[in-house]
Amino acid sequence: MIIRSSAGAALALTVSLVAGASLPARAQDRSQPIVINIEGPCVVALNSQQVQCSGVAYMAFPATGRIDFTAVTDQTGWAFSGDQDANDDGHYTLMLDSVVSPRAGRIQAEGQCEMDIDGDGKTVTGIACQARTAAGVMLLKASGVADTGDDDDDDDAPDTTKG
Numbered sequence: 584m585i586i587r588s589s590a591g592a593a594l595a596l597t598v599s600l601v602a603g604a605s606l607p608a609r610a611q612d613r614s615q616p617i618v619i620n621i622e623g624p625c626v627v628a629l630n631s632q633q634v635q636c637s638g639v640a641y642m643a644f645p646a647t648g649r650i651d652f653t654a655v656t657d658q659t660g661w662a663f664s665g666d667q668d669a670n671d672d673g674h675y676t677l678m679l680d681s682v683v684s685p686r687a688g689r690i691q692a693e694g695q696c697e698m699d700i701d702g703d704g705k706t707v708t709g710i711a712c713q714a715r716t717a718a719g720v721m722l723l724k725a726s727g728v729a730d731t732g733d734d735d736d737d738d739d740a741p742d743t744t745k746g
Contacts, residue, residue, distance in 0.1 A: 617643040623727020627654040630719035639725045659685040663712040673700045692716045
């Protein structure tokens with residue numbers, strides 16, 4: 584999974600998560616959201632009150648240029664959101680400008696998310712987000728295995744064929 588954006592536009596992910604590869608500047612843009620599920624241990628916290636989550640979804644919205652790390656809990660989700668990112672040989676950084684709260688909606692935030700991908704290209708060795716909001720500091724810590732939901736072909740889009 585190589586995650587890149589150019590001028591705030593999210594780009595598609597390559598099938599493999601090999602660090603160091605690059606994507607053509609605008610050749611792989613899509614109108615549909617890109618979702619990568621990262622399944623593994625996860626915790627989200629607001630002012631030190633922790634909630635366990637079942638995983639994190641990396642979500643890129645090419646139509647708006649938004650990129651989210653969404654922590655999925657048993658009852659809801661919290662999205663750490665921004666539109667400026669960078670990938671440096673398997674170390675990915677997303678600058679945050681907001682957090683989407685299940686109760687308050689989108690609230691302004693400052694901070695960043697960092698994600699490290701192991702050499703196998705599928706193991707996310709760590710995700711760490713810190714967002715400073717008017718309500719306090721929000722944190723996300725996670726790791727796990729990335730799943731594009733697309734094991735049968737090379738186009739990175741979720742499989743829509745049955746067979």
